[in-house]
Amino acid sequence: MIPLATGASSSKERFMNFVDFTFCGQALRALGSGALWWPEQRVLCVSDLHLGKSERIVRRGGVALPPYDSRETLTRLAADLEHSQAETVICLGDSFDDLDASRALPAQDRLQITAMQAGRRWIWIEGNHDPGPVELGGTHLSEWVLGSLVFRHIATADGVGEISGHYHPKASLAAKGRTISRPAFLVNGQRLILPAYGTYTGGLRCTDAVLAKLMTGEAQAILTGSNPVKIPMPR
Amino acid sequence: MTQIPSRITDWFSQKGWSIHPHQQDMFDRAQEPACLLIAPTGGGKTMAGFLPSLAELGEGGHDGLHTIYVSPLKALAADIKRNLRTPVDEIGLPIRIEDRTGDTSATRKKRQRADPPHILLTTPESLALLTSYEDAARMFSGTRRIIVDEIHALAESKRGDQLMLALARLQTLCPELRRVGLSATVEDPDAIARFLARHPDPCHIVQADPGPDPDIAMLQTEEMPPWSGGGAAYAIPAVLEQIKKHKTTLIFHNTRAQAEIFFHNLWLANDDALPIGIHHGSLERQQREKVEAAMVRGDLRAIVCTGSLDLGIDWGDVDLVIQIGAPKNVKRLVQRIGRANHRYNAPSKALLVPANRFEVVECVAALEAVKAHDLDGDPRAAGPRDVLCQHILIAAASGPFDADMLYAELTSAGPYAALRRDxxxxxxxxxxxxxxxxxxxxxxxxxxxxxDGLWQLRDPRAAQRIRMNLGTIQDTDTLKVRLKRSRxxxxxxxxxxxxxxxxxxxDTFLIGGQIVRYEGLREMVVEVNRRADRKPKIATFSGTKFATSTQLSDRILRMFAQPDWPQLPKHTAEWLALQRQMSRLPQRERLLIESFPNDGREHLCVYGFAGRNAQQTLGLLLTKRMEETGLAPLGFVATDYATLIWGLEAVTDPRPLFNIDALREGLDTWLAGNAVMKxxxxxxxxxxxxxxxxxxxxKKSGRQAxxxxxxxxxxxxxxxxxxxxxxxxxxxxxxxxVDFGRIEAMISRIGDRIDLLRLDRVSPLAAPLFLEVGKVPVKGAAEERLLAxxxxxxxxxxGLAAQ
Structure with a gap:
C-alpha cells in the first residue's frame, strides 16, 4: 500500500490507554475510545458512528435530543487521529444513521470530516443504516481486505480474520459489589467485533444469544474506558 | 344550615348513623368554589365529599358528567365505587357511577368518552389523559364538582402538580366547576388550600373533630437495640408477643428491603404459625391483592408492609400499628397510626421500635412531637417546570392552543400561580x-x-406518543422475577x-418473604427457584429513603440540650452522658466537628443533622474540597445526623471547608458529574x-436502539x-x-459558629457510624482500579496473560 500521509513515524503515536492483543497473526491495539489501531499498517478503524442520529429521530417525529452527538463523535475521532497519525481510516459501517442524515449533516461537521480526510486514505464500509454511497469524500466499499484481515459491517457465519461492528457489543463485570458495564471489543480466534463509536449508541450485552453464538471458543472481551481491560468474555 | 334531602338522612338513620357536623358543614358550603376538609381516618370523609353530589344528582335531570373523584390509588377508586353503590342503590338514586384507571379496558374507556357517567372515579394520570383528547370539552361539559381525595399525599409529589394543571384546564372547559379536597391531618392546611383552589379564589377549611389522641409508646424489649443497622431483629420476640395480643397488626417499615428481612426473621420465629403476610410495592400485583383480600376477610393476624399501605382501603379490624425504625417524619407517623382502629372517636394504638441506639433518641423525640401535635413538613416549592412541559404537550395533543391563554389558564393553578411568563x-x-x-x-x-398565531403539533401522530408518555411517576428499571418453569x-x-x-x-435473595436462587435471565425476566437452605443476599429496592425531617432533627437537638434524659431508656441516656463527658453534644446553633485518629487513619465527624441525603451530598462536597487542599480523604459514610470522613491528614481548620460559596461552586462544577445528579x-x-x-x-428486544x-x-x-x-x-x-437546600439552611444557621474538637479516640456518638453500611470510597479512579x-x-x- 502507498502511504498517503507524510512523516508519520511510529514515535508519533501518543495513546494513553489501550490494550494490545494479537488477532490472526496481526498485532492490534484496542483503544479506550472504542477505536481499533493497527500499528503495522497505520490503520485506524471505528465502527457504528451513527452520525446524524438525533436529526433522524426528530425528522421521524421522535423527541428532539440534544443535537450535539455528531459533533461529539467527530471530536473524539479527531483526537484519535491526532494521537495516531493514522494513514488509513476505516469506518466500519453505520457511519450515518441513515442516508438522509448524511446529507443533513451541518456544514461544520462536514467540514470537520473533510479536514480529517485530508492526506489520508478514508474508507466508508456500507452498513445496514447507510447502504449506499454518501456524498462525502473517501472510498465506498461493501467490504475491504488488507493482508490477512477482512473488514465488513456484519460478521458472517464463516468469516475468518474478520473485523466487523454492527452489534454494539457491551460487557459487564461485577467487581466488589458494583457492576461495571462498558462498550467492548469481542475477539476470538477467527473474528473481532468492535464496539459502537458513536455518542448516541446503546449496547447489546455479549451474553445475548446472537453474540454468544458468533463468539465461540476462548473469546475475550476488552472493556473500553479510560483504562481499558481485557477479560474472558462473560457468557 | 342547608337541609340534606330527607331520603338521604332517612337512609343514614336506618343504618343507625347520624350526619357528622363536618359532613353538614361541607354540605352547607357545597356552592363555594373550593373547600378543604381535614379529618382523621374513619371520620366519614368520603361521604362528606359526595353528599352534595348525591343530593344534586338525586333531583334527576342532570345529563352527563357531574362529579369527578380523583384519588392517588387505583384500588381506592374501585373501593369507593363499591362503597358509594350501596347508598345510591338503597336510596334509589338515579346515578351512574363508573371508575376509570389504567386497568379499565379500552372499549369501556372509549364508551365513557362518548357517554360519560354521572360520577367518574379516577386517578390524576387518567384525568390528565382525558384532557389530552380533542373531544375533552364535550366529555366534560356540564361537570359541576371535583373531589380530590388524599390531597395531602398528592400535594407532596409531582402527581399533585400535574393534577392541579389538569384542574385548571377543566375549569376552563367547565366554568361552574367547584373543588373539594379531602385531607388527613397536616401541618399547614392553608398551603393545601392554596394548592387546591383556583388562584386567587378563597378556599374555606373545614376541620373535623380530630378525635382522641393516639395511644402511642415505644415497644419494651428484653434486649437492647444494637449500635447500628436498620433490621430491628432484636425486637422480633416482643413484636410476636404483640401480634398475639391483638386482632390485627400492621407492621410498617421504611424500606422494602427492611420489610423483606424483617418478614423473613419474623417467619423463622413464628412457632405458633400465626398467619402473617407481606405487602410492598415491588411484589406482584396478584400477590398484593391476595394479601389485601385476606386482610379484609380478617384472615391475617399481621401484615409486614411499607408505605404501600399508607393510603387506601379502610381495614376495619386493625387494632395495632407497629412502626419499625425511626419514623423520620412526624406527620407520616401520625397518618400511619391513623391506620389503626378506624372507628371514629376511638384512640388508635401504636408502638415504635427503634432499630438502633440513635433511633431510640429519634423515636422518643417523635413521640413527644405526636403528643404536642407538632407536625412537620417542608414548605411546598413552586410547581416544577418538567411537569409544566408535559402539560404544554398534553395541551397540544388536545388541539391548537393560544400561548397567552394557556399561560393565563395554568397560572390559575395554585402551584404555578407565581410562574413568570419568561x-x-x-x-x-x-x-x-x-x-x-x-x-x-x-x-x-x-x-x-x-x-393565526396558534400552536399545534407538526405531526398530529405525535399526540399518541405524548399520551403514551404521560405521567410523573418514575418507574425505575425493574425486571420481573418468576419461578423457573418450562412454560x-x-x-x-x-x-x-x-x-x-x-x-x-x-446467588440467593429474598422476595416476598421467600429465599430464591438466581438461575438466569431469560427475555428480561429473572428466573429463580425456591431455596430455603441458604443465607439470602438482599434484594435492593429503590423505595424512597426518607431523610429525617428538619423539625424532628431540631427536636433531637433540643433534647440533647437537656441536663439529663429521664424520658430515655437508661442505656441510651448513659450513652449521651458519656458523649457529653468525652466530647460535646451537638447544638442547633453551632456545628460540632470531631477530629480523632482511629486504626491508623484520621477521622472527621460532622454533625450537621441535615438528613441523610444532605449529609451524603455534604460528604461528596467536603471530600472533594479536602482532596483539593491535600487532606487526602479516603472515604466517607453518612447518616441522618452526621457524616464521617476518613483520610490520611487531620483537619485543623474546618472553616474554609464550610464556605457556602465554595460548596455551591462544588455543586455546580464537580457534583454536576455525579450519578445522583444524573x-x-x-x-x-x-x-x-x-x-x-x-x-x-x-424492553424485551435487545438494547442496541x-x-x-x-x-x-x-x-x-x-x-x-x-x-x-x-x-x-x-x-x-x-x-x-441531593437536598442541597438543607445544607444551605444549615450553613446559614450556624454561620462561623463551628467547633472543631480534637479527641484522642472515637467519641461515643461517632462510634456507630463505623458500623454503618454504604461507605463511599473517595477515588476518582476507584472504578478503574476495581476494574483493573x-x-x-x-x-x-x-490462565491467560494480562496483556
Missing part, C-alpha cells in the same frame, strides 16, 4: 424546538406556530435491573418528554449547560436525593 416561554420553546443553543431542528419542530412459572415480583445485573447463577436529570427529562418511556416490547440517559446529560453539560433541563435538574437538586484488579484476577484464573 419561564413559561422557555418551556414552550423546549416543547417546540428542544430549546437548544444550537438551532438544529427548526425544520422539524415538534410544535409549530400557525399563521414460565409464577411471577413473584420485581427487582431493580442493577441488582439483577449483579447476580450470578446460584438520576435527577433522568427523572425530569422523562417527565418533560425528552426521554420516552420504554414499552414492554422495547436505546442508550443511557447519562449520555444526554453529559452531552448537555458539555455543549449546553444552561439548557432548560439542566436548570430544572439544578432546581431539583435543592431537594430530594478484577480483570487481572479473572485472567489469571482463566
Amino acid at each position: 419561564s413559561f416561554d422557555a418551556c414552550l420553546e423546549f416543547c417546540a424546538t428542544g430549546g437548544y443553543a444550537l438551532r438544529a431542528y427548526d425544520r422539524w419542530q415538534r410544535l409549530q406556530q400557525r399563521p 414460565g412459572g409464577k411471577p413473584l415480583g420485581e427487582v431493580e435491573e442493577a441488582f439483577a445485573a449483579s447476580l450470578t447463577p446460584g 438520576r435527577t436529570f433522568r427523572a425530569s427529562a422523562t417527565i418533560a418528554g425528552l426521554i420516552e418511556r420504554k414499552t414492554a416490547g422495547q 436505546t442508550f443511557s440517559s447519562d449520555i444526554l446529560y453529559d452531552t448537555l453539560l458539555k455543549y449546553d449547560p444552561d439548557h432548560l433541563l439542566m436548570q430544572i435538574t439544578r432546581e431539583e437538586a435543592m431537594r430530594g436525593l 484488579e478484577e480483570s487481572a484476577r479473572l485472567l489469571q484464573a482463566a
Whole structure:
C-alpha cells in the first residue's frame, strides 16, 4: 500500500490507554475510545458512528435530543487521529444513521470530516443504516481486505480474520459489589467485533444469544474506558 | 344550615348513623368554589365529599358528567365505587357511577368518552389523559364538582402538580366547576388550600373533630437495640408477643428491603404459625391483592408492609400499628397510626421500635412531637417546570392552543400561580424546538406556530406518543422475577435491573418473604427457584429513603440540650452522658466537628443533622474540597445526623471547608458529574418528554436502539449547560436525593459558629457510624482500579496473560 500521509513515524503515536492483543497473526491495539489501531499498517478503524442520529429521530417525529452527538463523535475521532497519525481510516459501517442524515449533516461537521480526510486514505464500509454511497469524500466499499484481515459491517457465519461492528457489543463485570458495564471489543480466534463509536449508541450485552453464538471458543472481551481491560468474555 | 334531602338522612338513620357536623358543614358550603376538609381516618370523609353530589344528582335531570373523584390509588377508586353503590342503590338514586384507571379496558374507556357517567372515579394520570383528547370539552361539559381525595399525599409529589394543571384546564372547559379536597391531618392546611383552589379564589377549611389522641409508646424489649443497622431483629420476640395480643397488626417499615428481612426473621420465629403476610410495592400485583383480600376477610393476624399501605382501603379490624425504625417524619407517623382502629372517636394504638441506639433518641423525640401535635413538613416549592412541559404537550395533543391563554389558564393553578411568563416561554420553546443553543431542528419542530398565531403539533401522530408518555411517576428499571418453569412459572415480583445485573447463577435473595436462587435471565425476566437452605443476599429496592425531617432533627437537638434524659431508656441516656463527658453534644446553633485518629487513619465527624441525603451530598462536597487542599480523604459514610470522613491528614481548620460559596461552586462544577445528579436529570427529562418511556416490547428486544440517559446529560453539560433541563435538574437538586437546600439552611444557621474538637479516640456518638453500611470510597479512579484488579484476577484464573 502507498502511504498517503507524510512523516508519520511510529514515535508519533501518543495513546494513553489501550490494550494490545494479537488477532490472526496481526498485532492490534484496542483503544479506550472504542477505536481499533493497527500499528503495522497505520490503520485506524471505528465502527457504528451513527452520525446524524438525533436529526433522524426528530425528522421521524421522535423527541428532539440534544443535537450535539455528531459533533461529539467527530471530536473524539479527531483526537484519535491526532494521537495516531493514522494513514488509513476505516469506518466500519453505520457511519450515518441513515442516508438522509448524511446529507443533513451541518456544514461544520462536514467540514470537520473533510479536514480529517485530508492526506489520508478514508474508507466508508456500507452498513445496514447507510447502504449506499454518501456524498462525502473517501472510498465506498461493501467490504475491504488488507493482508490477512477482512473488514465488513456484519460478521458472517464463516468469516475468518474478520473485523466487523454492527452489534454494539457491551460487557459487564461485577467487581466488589458494583457492576461495571462498558462498550467492548469481542475477539476470538477467527473474528473481532468492535464496539459502537458513536455518542448516541446503546449496547447489546455479549451474553445475548446472537453474540454468544458468533463468539465461540476462548473469546475475550476488552472493556473500553479510560483504562481499558481485557477479560474472558462473560457468557 | 342547608337541609340534606330527607331520603338521604332517612337512609343514614336506618343504618343507625347520624350526619357528622363536618359532613353538614361541607354540605352547607357545597356552592363555594373550593373547600378543604381535614379529618382523621374513619371520620366519614368520603361521604362528606359526595353528599352534595348525591343530593344534586338525586333531583334527576342532570345529563352527563357531574362529579369527578380523583384519588392517588387505583384500588381506592374501585373501593369507593363499591362503597358509594350501596347508598345510591338503597336510596334509589338515579346515578351512574363508573371508575376509570389504567386497568379499565379500552372499549369501556372509549364508551365513557362518548357517554360519560354521572360520577367518574379516577386517578390524576387518567384525568390528565382525558384532557389530552380533542373531544375533552364535550366529555366534560356540564361537570359541576371535583373531589380530590388524599390531597395531602398528592400535594407532596409531582402527581399533585400535574393534577392541579389538569384542574385548571377543566375549569376552563367547565366554568361552574367547584373543588373539594379531602385531607388527613397536616401541618399547614392553608398551603393545601392554596394548592387546591383556583388562584386567587378563597378556599374555606373545614376541620373535623380530630378525635382522641393516639395511644402511642415505644415497644419494651428484653434486649437492647444494637449500635447500628436498620433490621430491628432484636425486637422480633416482643413484636410476636404483640401480634398475639391483638386482632390485627400492621407492621410498617421504611424500606422494602427492611420489610423483606424483617418478614423473613419474623417467619423463622413464628412457632405458633400465626398467619402473617407481606405487602410492598415491588411484589406482584396478584400477590398484593391476595394479601389485601385476606386482610379484609380478617384472615391475617399481621401484615409486614411499607408505605404501600399508607393510603387506601379502610381495614376495619386493625387494632395495632407497629412502626419499625425511626419514623423520620412526624406527620407520616401520625397518618400511619391513623391506620389503626378506624372507628371514629376511638384512640388508635401504636408502638415504635427503634432499630438502633440513635433511633431510640429519634423515636422518643417523635413521640413527644405526636403528643404536642407538632407536625412537620417542608414548605411546598413552586410547581416544577418538567411537569409544566408535559402539560404544554398534553395541551397540544388536545388541539391548537393560544400561548397567552394557556399561560393565563395554568397560572390559575395554585402551584404555578407565581410562574413568570419568561419561564413559561422557555418551556414552550423546549416543547417546540428542544430549546437548544444550537438551532438544529427548526425544520422539524415538534410544535409549530400557525399563521393565526396558534400552536399545534407538526405531526398530529405525535399526540399518541405524548399520551403514551404521560405521567410523573418514575418507574425505575425493574425486571420481573418468576419461578423457573418450562412454560414460565409464577411471577413473584420485581427487582431493580442493577441488582439483577449483579447476580450470578446460584446467588440467593429474598422476595416476598421467600429465599430464591438466581438461575438466569431469560427475555428480561429473572428466573429463580425456591431455596430455603441458604443465607439470602438482599434484594435492593429503590423505595424512597426518607431523610429525617428538619423539625424532628431540631427536636433531637433540643433534647440533647437537656441536663439529663429521664424520658430515655437508661442505656441510651448513659450513652449521651458519656458523649457529653468525652466530647460535646451537638447544638442547633453551632456545628460540632470531631477530629480523632482511629486504626491508623484520621477521622472527621460532622454533625450537621441535615438528613441523610444532605449529609451524603455534604460528604461528596467536603471530600472533594479536602482532596483539593491535600487532606487526602479516603472515604466517607453518612447518616441522618452526621457524616464521617476518613483520610490520611487531620483537619485543623474546618472553616474554609464550610464556605457556602465554595460548596455551591462544588455543586455546580464537580457534583454536576455525579450519578445522583444524573438520576435527577433522568427523572425530569422523562417527565418533560425528552426521554420516552420504554414499552414492554422495547424492553424485551435487545438494547442496541436505546442508550443511557447519562449520555444526554453529559452531552448537555458539555455543549449546553444552561439548557432548560439542566436548570430544572439544578432546581431539583435543592431537594430530594441531593437536598442541597438543607445544607444551605444549615450553613446559614450556624454561620462561623463551628467547633472543631480534637479527641484522642472515637467519641461515643461517632462510634456507630463505623458500623454503618454504604461507605463511599473517595477515588476518582476507584472504578478503574476495581476494574483493573478484577480483570487481572479473572485472567489469571482463566490462565491467560494480562496483556
